[in-house]
Amino acid sequence: MAHVGDLLAEMLQQLEVEFVFGMPGGQTAALHDGIARRTPAIRHILVRDERSAGYAADAYARLTGKPGVCDVTVGPGATKLPDGLVEALNASIPMVAIVGELPLAWTSLRAKGVASQGFDQAAFFQPITKATFMVPSVAALPDLVRSAFRIATAPRPGPVVLIIPHDVMDAEWDEAAIKPTIDSRSIRAPSLRYAPPASDIIHAARLIESAKRPAIIAGGGVHGSDAAELLTRITDRIQPLVVTSLSGKGTVPETRNYAAGVLNPLGSAAAIDLIKEADLVIWCGSKASQNTAMNWTLPLPGQVTITIDSDPLEHGRTFRPTVPLCGDVRLTLEMLDAQLSAEPQAEWLARIAKVKAQHDAATSEDASSTSVPIHPARVMRALAERLGPKDVVISDASWSAGWIGVHVPAVKPGRHFLYARGQGGLGYSIPAAIGAGALLGKNGGHVVTVAGDGGHSFAIGELATQAQNRMKIVNVVLNNGTLGWLQMWEEFYFSNLRQSVDLSFDGGPNYAAAAEALGLKGIRVKTPDQIEKAMDEAFAHDGPVVLEVIIDPRATPIHSFRRRLRHSGKALPRPGTVYELREWKKSPDGVSG
Incomplete structure (x- = not known):
């Protein structure tokens, strides 16, 4: 029975x-x-x-x-x-x-x-x-x-x-x-799609057409609506500045001349600078969260705003948009595309190119570093060079998100990067790779996780699950021996305090050796000249791998932390109200020149 x-x-x-x-x-x-x-x-x-x-x-x-x-x-x-x-x-x-x-x-x-x-x-x-x-x-x-x-x-x-x-x-x-x-x-989300009123679409289209420095902030809602290819077709035609949240990475290829990368305190410096110069900002499938809105300093006074989101409660939560487009992202973009006759703005594109070039030099310097301990950007460059069209990169929380966000570009539209940004908890990447690995085991491709030694430690037992299911997963462990974000926070704001942040001890832990004991292939890298060979070996292995890289504990993707490192040894004023919600503001009703 x-x-x-x-x-x-x-x-x-x-x-x-x-x-x-x-x-x-x-x-x-x-x-x-x-x-x-x-x-x-x-x-x-x-x-x-x-x-x-x-x-x-x-x-x-x-x-x-x-x-x-x-x-x-x-x-x-x-x-x-x-x-x-x-x-x-x-x-x-x-x-x-x-x-x-x-x-x-x-x-x-x-x-x-x-x-x-x-x-x-x-x-x-x-x-x-x-x-x-x-x-x-x-x-x-x-x-x-x-x-x-x-x-x-x-x-x-x-x-x-x-x-x-x-x-x-x-x-x-x-x-x-x-x-x-x-x-x-x-069977799939979204189970239904609805559109904003046609009058709002027309209003938004006219604002976009009159903008001199238009910008789009694309979030994870674009992926959730399966709208990345459509958004890319639209942006290829009108060529606004495009930046993304971490969850929105891949909504538009970052190889486009008008794309400036991830907008986040640990993201692209070019994105942070350029978004401030936009006269119109379209928040597309992005909830204007603390990090993407740069501690809610965005949008700036004077910026016209258009919000595209299926959740009516998101329109006006932290600022009043000029035009709220409440509807499914893909359906809304289709309607907007049909009304748009905007053309690329040559002066704006030239400005985007100039700012990107200014910041690219520093990014390239990090990625070419020969320092010992290894700079994480050097590892990310080697990873980016080996990724195929079916591969998926999964970030753990904290600094791994920044290293991937800046140094591993999205080269095609689609969700090939997964970030734990809903809660931002350490320990996401290894178990998430099991879900991705089950799928890619049928469809082909590698899953790559990138975690610090702190995040990797949270779920190390699940490496046995990866091994048991023979999943093709490359687990990159950026081992700096510490909880890096917390260590620097204590150092900067509490007179060089170093309390409960150190993970290393004499002789250990050796994450590559632990991987071998759990049935994976373990590889340990200590010098830059070993990176490329180790990465090739990891990708060639028919099964899961832990690639442990000993990195510089003073390397950080957070721009404010980099600046504060110059003041090492001197306690700085604590941020205090930096995380308090800024005053709710109203966007202007039109575009100024």
Whole structure:
């Protein structure tokens, strides 16, 4: 007799779910039985820590547009999942998490673990998801599965938790009475697309045409709407300044003459300088977050602004846009393109070229460095030279994001760079690579992770998962022996304090050797002349690799930190209100010359 685990697995298969990432428990064993009966159409990938399941599902969703699916058991399995859920919620990534639960009749026994592992899971998940559902019966399950996928993929996408009690999961499924019907519109995000009013489109088009120094800030919403190729066609025609958030990297190739790279305190210096000179700024699929808006100093007074976003609550959150275009990014761009007759502005393009050239010299100097310890930019240059069209680069949090953002250019439109910017938590890259590696194992290409030794340490056990599944992943570890951002923060603002930031000790850790012990290939690099050979060896290996590079602990991609290094030994005033929201401001209604 079939059981509810079969019903759930059948619905997942019909929803074109290829992989479920997670760890089984007694309460979810029926689901695993259902998946096993449908393999290889749908496969389960075992992680070593439930925290990793959410990150793996997140990466898979970013690359496919389909909800990433993960599963955990009741109690300790559930409490390890929030990091991935918050990342997905803040980054607008579609995800469905299946969570085991104690039997329905044990409701009064959940409190304080009277029944083993029990607690109020629904209340726990509600603040960090788009929706959380407790499945009350077998009959209710199909509708709640449909609701979970509909909500996860609807604008604005995000994570949904489906809590299934043990007795419901194990119950018999009468296939004649309960049909596993799905809604095909929920297979990918966005599940629906809507457009802003035509009058707003025309208003925005006229503003763009009258601008002398137009700019676009492209965010992850462009990728989420599958609009990168369309945006690139439009920008190739009108050639505005284009900068991106970290999550928006690849929305427009950074090899274009009008593209200036990542706008972020640890991003492109040219992007930071040029965006201040724009007279019109289009925030396209970007939520004007703290880093992309440069601590909310952007937009500047006098800059005309157009916002393109499917979430009505984003228009006017930190500034009042001149024209808010509330609608799906791709559909809005299609409508805008049909109305635009703007032409490239020669003086603006010349200015972009001049500023980029001024900053390129410093960037090239870092990338050509022969210093020992190694400058991270030298490693990134070697990596960029070896990336193929199907490869995906995954950044961990902190400085890795800056090294990739500046020194590994996006050469084609599309999502080939993944960043943990929803929450910015260390330890994203290795488990995210599992989600990407499962996909690329079918489609070809390498997954490359870049992490500091701090971020790499968070999820080092998942290297065994990469090895077990023979994934072609190159894990680059930039080992500076410290939590670099925190070390410099303490140094600059607390009189050379160095408290709980050092990771190295006599003889260790040796991350390459640890990788070998876990079944991977380990390579360690200490001098610049070893980089290219090591990188070739890593890419040629048929399986996962850890490429550990001993880097300069004084190298940082943060521009303000570079300037402050000149004052080493002298405590500086702490930033204080630097992270406070700036005064909400109104954009002008027209473009000044």
